[in-house]
Amino acid sequence: MLRFIVRRLLQLIPTLGGLSILLFVWLQRLPGGPEYALLPDDATAEQRAALRRSLGLDEPLAVQYLSFLGRIVQGDLGTSLQTSRPVLDEFFLRFPATFELAVTAMLIAVTVGLPLGYLAARKRGTVLDFAAVGGSLLGICTPVFFLAFILKVIFAENLGWFPSAFRLSPGLSRTDITGFVVLDGLMTREWDVVADALAHLVLPGLALASIPLAVITRMTRASVLEVMGEDYVRTANAKGLHRTTVRTRHVLRNALLPVVTAVGLLAGSLFAGAVLTESVFAFPGIGSFVYAATQTRDYPVLTGFILLIATMYVFINLLVDISYSLLDPRVRAQ
Amino acid sequence: MSSSTPLLAVDELSVAFHRRGHGETRAVDGVSFTLEEGKVTGLVGESGCGKSVTSLALMGLLPDRGVKVGGSAVMRLSDRGEEVVEADLLRISNRRMRDLRGSQLAMIFQDPLSSLNPVVPIGVQVTEILKRHRGMRGTPARKEAVDLLYRVGIPDPDRRLNEYPHQLSGGMRQRALIAMAVACKPRLMIADEPTTALDVTIQAQILELLKDLVTEEGTALLMITHDLGVVAGLCDDINVLYAGRAVETAERGPLFAAPTHPYTVGLLGSIPRLDAPRGEPLTPVRGSVNDNIAWTDGCAFAPRCDHYTMECLQGPPPLVQVANGAGEGDDAGSAHVHRCVNPISHAVVVDRAVLESPAVAGDDEEERG
Amino acid sequence: MSLLEIKDLKVHFPIKRGVIIDRTVGHVRAVDGVSLSIEPGQTYGLVGESGCGKTTLGRAVLRLNQITEGEVWFDGRDLARLDSESMRRERAKLQMVFQDPLGSLNPRQNIGSILLEGLQTHGIGGPSDEEARGLSRSERRRLTTEDQHRRVVDALERVGLSAKALQRYPHEFSGGQRQRIGIARALVLEPDLIICDEPVSALDVSIQAQVLNLLEELQGELGLTYLVIAHDLAVVRHVSDVVGVMYLGSMVEEAASDELYETPVHPYTRSLMSAVPVPDPTVEDTRERILLAGDLPSPANPPTGCRFHTRCPWRQEELCDTERPELRPLHGEEGSGTHRVACHYAEQILSGEIQPSEERAERIVHGMS
Amino acid sequence: MPTTPSSNPSEVPGATGVPGVTGAEEKIPFHKRKAAKVDRLAELMGDRGDDGHGSGIWREAFQRMRRSPMAITGAVIVALFVVIALFSPLIAPYSPTSQAWGNEVFPNRNEFVGPRAGNWLGLDHLGRDMFSRMVIGARQTLLVGVVATLVGFFFGAILGGLAGACSVLGGRWGRQVDNVVMRVIDMMLAMPTLLLAVTVAALVGPSLTTVMIAVGIAQIPIFARLLRGAMISQGNREYVLAAQALGVRKRKIALTHILPNSMGPVIVQSTLTLATAIIDAAALSYLGLGNPDANFPEWGTMLSEAQRFLSSAPSLAVYPALGIIITALGFTLLGESLREALDPKLRK
Amino acid sequence: ESDRGGAGGGDEQPFVFASAGDIASLDPFLATDGETFRYSRQVFETLLEHESGGSEIVGGLAETWDQSEDGTVWTFGLRDGVEFHDGDELNAEAVCANFDRWFNLTGAYQSSNNSYYWQKIFGGFAENDEDHAPPEPRFVSCDAEDELTVVIEVSEYSSLYPGGFSLAAFGIMSPSSLEAMEGQEIGGEEGNPTLPEYSQVPGTVAGTGPFTVEEWNQDQSEITFNRFDGYWGDPAGFETMIIRAIPDENARRQALEANDIHGYDLVAPADVAPLQDAGFEVPTRDVFNVLYLAYQQDHEALADLEVREALAHAVNRQRIVDTILPEGGEVATQFHPDTLDGWSPNVREFEYDSELAQEKLADAGYEDLEIEFCYPTEVTRPYMPAPKDIFDVITEDLQEAGVTVEATSYEWAEYINQTDSGNCPLYLLGWTGDYNDAYNFIGTWFAGPSSAWGVDDEELFDKMAEVSGNPDEEERVAGYQELNEMVMDILPGLPISSSPPSIAFSGDVNPPNVSPLTQENFAEASWK
Ligand SMILES: Nc1ncnc2c1ncn2[C@@H]1O[C@H](COP(=O)(O)OP(=O)(O)OP(=O)(O)O)[C@@H](O)[C@H]1O
Ligand SMILES: Nc1ncnc2c1ncn2[C@@H]1O[C@H](COP(=O)(O)OP(=O)(O)OP(=O)(O)O)[C@@H](O)[C@H]1O
Ligand SMILES: [Mg+2]
Numbered sequence A: 001m002l003r004f005i006v007r008r009l010l011q012l013i014p015t016l017g018g019l020s021i022l023l024f025v026w027l028q029r030l031p032g033g034p035e036y037a038l039l040p041d042d043a044t045a046e047q048r049a050a051l052r053r054s055l056g057l058d059e060p061l062a063v064q065y066l067s068f069l070g071r072i073v074q075g076d077l078g079t080s081l082q083t084s085r086p087v088l089d090e091f092f093l094r095f096p097a098t099f100e101l102a103v104t105a106m107l108i109a110v111t112v113g114l115p116l117g118y119l120a121a122r123k124r125g126t127v128l129d130f131a132a133v134g135g136s137l138l139g140i141c142t143p144v145f146f147l148a149f150i151l152k153v154i155f156a157e158n159l160g161w162f163p164s165a166f167r168l169s170p171g172l173s174r175t176d177i178t179g180f181v182v183l184d185g186l187m188t189r190e191w192d193v194v195a196d197a198l199a200h201l202v203l204p205g206l207a208l209a210s211i212p213l214a215v216i217t218r219m220t221r222a223s224v225l226e227v228m229g230e231d232y233v234r235t236a237n238a239k240g241l242h243r244t245t246v247r248t249r250h251v252l253r254n255a256l257l258p259v260v261t262a263v264g265l266l267a268g269s270l271f272a273g274a275v276l277t278e279s280v281f282a283f284p285g286i287g288s289f290v291y292a293a294t295q296t297r298d299y300p301v302l303t304g305f306i307l308l309i310a311t312m313y314v315f316i317n318l319l320v321d322i323s324y325s326l327l328d329p330r331v332r333a334q
Numbered sequence B: 001m002s003s004s005t006p007l008l009a010v011d012e013l014s015v016a017f018h019r020r021g022h023g024e025t026r027a028v029d030g031v032s033f034t035l036e037e038g039k040v041t042g043l044v045g046e047s048g049c050g051k052s053v054t055s056l057a058l059m060g061l062l063p064d065r066g067v068k069v070g071g072s073a074v075m076r077l078s079d080r081g082e083e084v085v086e087a088d089l090l091r092i093s094n095r096r097m098r099d100l101r102g103s104q105l106a107m108i109f110q111d112p113l114s115s116l117n118p119v120v121p122i123g124v125q126v127t128e129i130l131k132r133h134r135g136m137r138g139t140p141a142r143k144e145a146v147d148l149l150y151r152v153g154i155p156d157p158d159r160r161l162n163e164y165p166h167q168l169s170g171g172m173r174q175r176a177l178i179a180m181a182v183a184c185k186p187r188l189m190i191a192d193e194p195t196t197a198l199d200v201t202i203q204a205q206i207l208e209l210l211k212d213l214v215t216e217e218g219t220a221l222l223m224i225t226h227d228l229g230v231v232a233g234l235c236d237d238i239n240v241l242y243a244g245r246a247v248e249t250a251e252r253g254p255l256f257a258a259p260t261h262p263y264t265v266g267l268l269g270s271i272p273r274l275d276a277p278r279g280e281p282l283t284p285v286r287g288s289v290n291d292n293i294a295w296t297d298g299c300a301f302a303p304r305c306d307h308y309t310m311e312c313l314q315g316p317p318p319l320v321q322v323a324n325g326a327g328e329g330d331d332a333g334s335a336h337v338h339r340c341v342n343p344i345s346h347a348v349v350v351d352r353a354v355l356e357s358p359a360v361a362g363d364d365e366e367e368r369g
Numbered sequence C: 001m002s003l004l005e006i007k008d009l010k011v012h013f014p015i016k017r018g019v020i021i022d023r024t025v026g027h028v029r030a031v032d033g034v035s036l037s038i039e040p041g042q043t044y045g046l047v048g049e050s051g052c053g054k055t056t057l058g059r060a061v062l063r064l065n066q067i068t069e070g071e072v073w074f075d076g077r078d079l080a081r082l083d084s085e086s087m088r089r090e091r092a093k094l095q096m097v098f099q100d101p102l103g104s105l106n107p108r109q110n111i112g113s114i115l116l117e118g119l120q121t122h123g124i125g126g127p128s129d130e131e132a133r134g135l136s137r138s139e140r141r142r143l144t145t146e147d148q149h150r151r152v153v154d155a156l157e158r159v160g161l162s163a164k165a166l167q168r169y170p171h172e173f174s175g176g177q178r179q180r181i182g183i184a185r186a187l188v189l190e191p192d193l194i195i196c197d198e199p200v201s202a203l204d205v206s207i208q209a210q211v212l213n214l215l216e217e218l219q220g221e222l223g224l225t226y227l228v229i230a231h232d233l234a235v236v237r238h239v240s241d242v243v244g245v246m247y248l249g250s251m252v253e254e255a256a257s258d259e260l261y262e263t264p265v266h267p268y269t270r271s272l273m274s275a276v277p278v279p280d281p282t283v284e285d286t287r288e289r290i291l292l293a294g295d296l297p298s299p300a301n302p303p304t305g306c307r308f309h310t311r312c313p314w315r316q317e318e319l320c321d322t323e324r325p326e327l328r329p330l331h332g333e334e335g336s337g338t339h340r341v342a343c344h345y346a347e348q349i350l351s352g353e354i355q356p357s358e359e360r361a362e363r364i365v366h367g368m369s
Numbered sequence D: 001m002p003t004t005p006s007s008n009p010s011e012v013p014g015a016t017g018v019p020g021v022t023g024a025e026e027k028i029p030f031h032k033r034k035a036a037k038v039d040r041l042a043e044l045m046g047d048r049g050d051d052g053h054g055s056g057i058w059r060e061a062f063q064r065m066r067r068s069p070m071a072i073t074g075a076v077i078v079a080l081f082v083v084i085a086l087f088s089p090l091i092a093p094y095s096p097t098s099q100a101w102g103n104e105v106f107p108n109r110n111e112f113v114g115p116r117a118g119n120w121l122g123l124d125h126l127g128r129d130m131f132s133r134m135v136i137g138a139r140q141t142l143l144v145g146v147v148a149t150l151v152g153f154f155f156g157a158i159l160g161g162l163a164g165a166c167s168v169l170g171g172r173w174g175r176q177v178d179n180v181v182m183r184v185i186d187m188m189l190a191m192p193t194l195l196l197a198v199t200v201a202a203l204v205g206p207s208l209t210t211v212m213i214a215v216g217i218a219q220i221p222i223f224a225r226l227l228r229g230a231m232i233s234q235g236n237r238e239y240v241l242a243a244q245a246l247g248v249r250k251r252k253i254a255l256t257h258i259l260p261n262s263m264g265p266v267i268v269q270s271t272l273t274l275a276t277a278i279i280d281a282a283a284l285s286y287l288g289l290g291n292p293d294a295n296f297p298e299w300g301t302m303l304s305e306a307q308r309f310l311s312s313a314p315s316l317a318v319y320p321a322l323g324i325i326i327t328a329l330g331f332t333l334l335g336e337s338l339r340e341a342l343d344p345k346l347r348k
Numbered sequence E: 001e002s003d004r005g006g007a008g009g010g011d012e013q014p015f016v017f018a019s020a021g022d023i024a025s026l027d028p029f030l031a032t033d034g035e036t037f038r039y040s041r042q043v044f045e046t047l048l049e050h051e052s053g054g055s056e057i058v059g060g061l062a063e064t065w066d067q068s069e070d071g072t073v074w075t076f077g078l079r080d081g082v083e084f085h086d087g088d089e090l091n092a093e094a095v096c097a098n099f100d101r102w103f104n105l106t107g108a109y110q111s112s113n114n115s116y117y118w119q120k121i122f123g124g125f126a127e128n129d130e131d132h133a134p135p136e137p138r139f140v141s142c143d144a145e146d147e148l149t150v151v152i153e154v155s156e157y158s159s160l161y162p163g164g165f166s167l168a169a170f171g172i173m174s175p176s177s178l179e180a181m182e183g184q185e186i187g188g189e190e191g192n193p194t195l196p197e198y199s200q201v202p203g204t205v206a207g208t209g210p211f212t213v214e215e216w217n218q219d220q221s222e223i224t225f226n227r228f229d230g231y232w233g234d235p236a237g238f239e240t241m242i243i244r245a246i247p248d249e250n251a252r253r254q255a256l257e258a259n260d261i262h263g264y265d266l267v268a269p270a271d272v273a274p275l276q277d278a279g280f281e282v283p284t285r286d287v288f289n290v291l292y293l294a295y296q297q298d299h300e301a302l303a304d305l306e307v308r309e310a311l312a313h314a315v316n317r318q319r320i321v322d323t324i325l326p327e328g329g330e331v332a333t334q335f336h337p338d339t340l341d342g343w344s345p346n347v348r349e350f351e352y353d354s355e356l357a358q359e360k361l362a363d364a365g366y367e368d369l370e371i372e373f374c375y376p377t378e379v380t381r382p383y384m385p386a387p388k389d390i391f392d393v394i395t396e397d398l399q400e401a402g403v404t405v406e407a408t409s410y411e412w413a414e415y416i417n418q419t420d421s422g423n424c425p426l427y428l429l430g431w432t433g434d435y436n437d438a439y440n441f442i443g444t445w446f447a448g449p450s451s452a453w454g455v456d457d458e459e460l461f462d463k464m465a466e467v468s469g470n471p472d473e474e475e476r477v478a479g480y481q482e483l484n485e486m487v488m489d490i491l492p493g494l495p496i497s498s499s500p501p502s503i504a505f506s507g508d509v510n511p512p513n514v515s516p517l518t519q520e521n522f523a524e525a526s527w528k
């Protein structure tokens, strides 16, 4: 197992290396440099040229890349052109927000999707099944930003049940320990902060959850249906086991295996999906920051964040693989 | 009379599947047989003739929807004391059936790998049945499981309990399945092609194990197979199934010595025998099961039969007692019945030249292409 | 002169593992030093338990598996040493019939194209060079197409299918018919040798017999040479002139078919033979059974000495676990010299000098408490 | 009517009489009896119907889909959408860009014009006929979906096909190639799709082409992996071995045997990608990377433009949103039922 | 509901205002963006300021100001009794300490994006660092003549003065904070500047404004202000004020409607009426901007005046103003808002007349004119609330006149690049004034040849230099009027509109006086 993990981690190096070159070349070729985004409209051509020079952007790409590599080896991803703060700091400043959002979305997706998919499979062909399948198809087909918008108009603007923006109500004082609002609130017993933070997570969480929810529901359903037809379930029934034993130990346990993989893949994509949701809900996470960075051609932020997100994605997949192999002894053997 | 009632009496069992857009498929169509304690009854037939469906119907394991089961399968559940408790397995409640399964009725499946849950250790899969039906848990359950595995011939059972199915060899998997089946000393056991997926040497081990089980525990065994060789060594009574119906039923002696239904004869003629002189061509049945006609139109086997007449196509042939003289002059009790209007008499069987007789096959083939 | 001569063939599959770069940490010795030769017009049967390396051997002959060591002489050439292009051409003369009739047919190709493919690949058919002289290119092509079509239809008819099958797809046929198509595919190239890897094990008994008959018939008509691989000893014996028995990558016994049946010498052959069920109750009841303990050991880590010693009832204290026996002609007896065994104690076993130890088999037979 | 003749050579029709026939039949001449038997048998087996000729897996899948309500719904939606898209200039009553009613709409004062006789779906914020824009928009949307899918399909298939073929047939060298290609695909996969699309779009500049390329590129690794996976699994099938045993060249095996059999999942994926492409295109438009040209209205752009008016004139956003959702749903339904129909597990 | 979120802070609930982005630095000197200046105006004050709600220059920290004859020496009389947040007192030395610090900055501070406005108004530094290529310095010295008199000398007169002194970038900080900043450099390696800590963590910088900075929460993009009780003027209306970023325009509106915030800037014109109807305060600022359609004259057809005139006639500017721009906007007749001195009533005007446009095009031989037309995506500017809508309307008009338009859009950064380099024949752009001087408008565009316009008119350039260099205010204004007339004769582009950008507040709030320069002083606002 350890060997497997080490192997996967080592494989990460060429992947990230390649990705960084790709990003580097690619991003630097984006039209319109930071000199246009950072200086006011009335700046002169000389001023813009001077800025390029002082940012080191006039160096040959290879030189830039090498110095980038040199820094990255020391754990330095450069500084944001936009805010002049280290990219890593920026990332960890915003990561907790996105992470909380992603976790919320995943929780919603899993807690609703699994039972729903399971029930749909059990009640195959009934109204419930139809609704679950139809609903999840609809979930997949509705553009996330539109859904987010609708949710906001209904539940924030018209009904006023949930806040429409931010991660925390302005002016609410809190103790910052980890950057994770809910966690900090729980640790310091600032219940108002916890409640407030949770309220802020509901709508964006729902919007972000729509696709994973749909996927998990459908996958669970398909997987449960498949497993219910397996021979070993028939064996379990032939042993006269209680229905619940059959369903939990034999059906669910196997049916969840492919779902675990799906959850991992989806978790990776959540960080990217957050771009849309976060911008609709003014949620201060990495998604909206990356988007702003594309607008201002903040190369270090783009390169750094995408590398970090990619690393995270690979890590999540590694975790999934590991958990998969823990769950499935057949894989463990290899 | 109680002692003479069979353990299980299956009467006119029929199973029909409904599928949208496909109409009805009668997978099993009026099959009757009985099972006795300490005896082995065989169900033989080619693929798709309804053997598995029969066994699943008895175990109540057919899918909930789209299936219609008819007939009855009355099982004597207990004969402690005077009172005989009987139940029709096809009618009792789901709950009750679950109680019976595993404790009174057990089943061994064909493919040992897919029949074991890949992600649950063997030990758990064995102990869960002990827990369910014998209320054992913890260490005693484990000890019992070790014992069971040892009894079915799994070496080093203690270690095997923690292993997963894929870590076992094919033979051991089948043994583990058998261990589960015998865990509660069921009175009736159904083995659905338990050795098809195994090598001959392993098959011999498993068959021996089953044989011992029957003789020592007095379990009734319903042996399902397509291999007449297996049946010859193991079964007491044999039912030959074709297209969902029993076409010939007999004790194994008469069946092998004097088969009367052309299908049985064909099956026997198909098997290359280790002890037959070499170079002699086999005499198989023509065509394949796809060539059946509906039983309602006549004998389903007619299109493949070298022996059929117009009569065969005159509606479903009835199951009839084999006219005596076909071998041992046995008493009426040991029924040798067949479903054929134009059976092969024993004398004919011996004369192979006659069997390789006219057929319409050639012409048919041209039409169909 | 033999048509095919295999000398000390070894096929090892590397087991790879590693952190970054895969290293070879061991080998699966699928075939580990097998020698055999097949005479023209003969049928050579190869039996053995699942996983003993039969398929690997068959594929190695066709170089579908990398050969680790050894020679494969075919038609005066060592196939093991041919470059891949010459080997590709050589394949026209060496054909193969596969176990899974459906799986070995491309579902998207119709029968015509399946059968034509080999002809087109090897440019078989069409006017000879002499005839072709003076013909225009399109004319030549037309003639070739016509000739190939004729050959295909011919092959189809030989296996008992009509030309109407040409336009149809594999899934529209029954199992037996599909296997016939597989045979026709091999046949159409007019090969010298056909390797049949479990040609019937996926088929129903009656169909199995049809296919076996067909194979024999074709041999009679066309004088083909077969290498038939199967795990069913009865089948192999039925079709073969010479039978080789494999165990764990090596050949343990080789003899003429009848001789092998009459006087099996190697303990493995004996137990194998005793395990094959015979569809005859009287035989079954009287037969002595040699039950083997346990399963086939892993070919990645074969036992030392005689590979079979871990399961052998005749095992002796000496030699068996230290020295690997060679395949050698049986001494003494009327042995025509064609009976070869790989056992240190073959003669003693044959003469009854050494008796099987009962205990090994005991535990299984009487294992039930 | 057996399809398989017995190979028994002695089985010649009419060689000997049938033994054991009853007296009643004895009077009929043998050949007549035989003919009657044949007729009767043929008659009995006649209603079983023929299995159909020359059909392949696709045809069978089609048969199955014809009975699936899901497939029918999907097909109807898609067909309707395609028809509208193809004939949109004929259907649209007005030019989609004509601001003929420009002086009737005041977005700055929140005054819009809803559905009315001349304008069935009302006017948009610049006084253009909403119905015409929706209809013409269908065409653009279809174009985006199709081209993006083709881009993903094409490059994905090349990459995946190369990797798959090399891995299956290329031996040791081939596995290296496969490894390298897979690393590249992994890299693309690790990059979040939307970010990938955003950067592509930013690179090329916002336009319809951009959206198509961006969405397409994001799909490349998916197609590539899918095809590679399918090819490797097909490559282990026995028919590939059979072709090798015939001596067919490896390149030909890859192209004519493995590839066609591996296309099933890829084709299913294309249908699903059409839906994804339409939705992703809308997202890109939302992020301001959509089609800048007003002459070619596209639903995604319309939707993102109309979000501003969601509270005052929700219909402006709802029409294109519904268009996108329904169309995507149509393709998804079709793709899913195609997947189901082609699933070997569900096939007998 | 007025106590939502009121748990923290004082007993009064904080006023929450949504901006479009986070601030860049606590030190406005380093910044170039409006959001930072919005923040800094609440905390720092400059020598001169604009009148509340107007664009006239009035005293800030200086009560009086004077220029020498040649306009190179400026004398400021400071307000007495002004206290910094950290307790320091405002005096001439404190002011000069600021100027001296700025002038003597080195290293990465000299990079054009860290001292943009300094370089624009006062040129380079005492020692110019070649790496960053700052221009020649224009600042000469700052002297404390007495306790409250500051004398600043520049090397040449420019119309940038005195307006330049009012720029938020030049907020005056306390001497103590300057001391604390001393030695804090812009860090990081070359090309990776990190701003010094004082500009990132509140506590060092201290101004004289009505609010003090309490906290800058970068992960929430939130900055918290407290009322400064020692403020010399009227105390701020809110005890606590929070400015938080919501980049998305719709999200800002929805947050206000959902009562998550109490005010926001950059209100979309379409939202003005609905918000007002719903009881929100949406005061409209005075117009201080111009939106124009530029004709890049390197384009062959556009080099022809007749074509330019034709296009001018082709566009129905009134419709844009009526339907797209916020109420109160008007069609611009020149590159100059009428709220600013130098506006001329006598410029040449162009009526909307599609037929005339067609005729003119035909005359010029361009009946089938095909032309590329660019617009920016993903931005709203105060002068250009919905670029795509405006673009669509103009496109429709042009097509009406027989012009075939090829649409091109760019993201803002790229848009500036493309239009600046003259790659767009037709494009939309505009300008909001920084301070009250005509040069801030036409001077930006027509002071010399530029690829943005492709105008090459020596006469115009000379005249511009002459007028802007004239220290006499009256003459200068007259000169600007002439210039405006001249520009409209040349017709380098079509001025479209001057429109009032709106700012929205919750109904519970008394809004501050809104400023045409978008320089609201939030101290003026209070709870109702
Ligand atoms: N769930 C089902 N739905 C529809 N038809 C079914 C179903 N299960 C079985 N059948 C049909 O019933 C018939 C009998 O099947 P069964 O599995 O009993 O055959 P079998 O004799 O066990 O064959 P094999 O030797 O292949 O196991 C077959 O024709 C099969 O197609
Ligand atoms: N490509 C391969 N890589 C690694 N090991 C292999 C490979 N092919 C076969 N083996 C191993 O080689 C051994 C012999 O396999 P082979 O398929 O030849 O056996 P077989 O006698 O044909 O068995 P069966 O009767 O099951 O077909 C097995 O242990 C198998 O696991
Ligand atoms: Mg079965």
Ligand SMILES: [Mg+2]
Residues within 6 Å of the ligand: C054, C055, C056, C197, C198
């Ligand atoms: Mg094999």
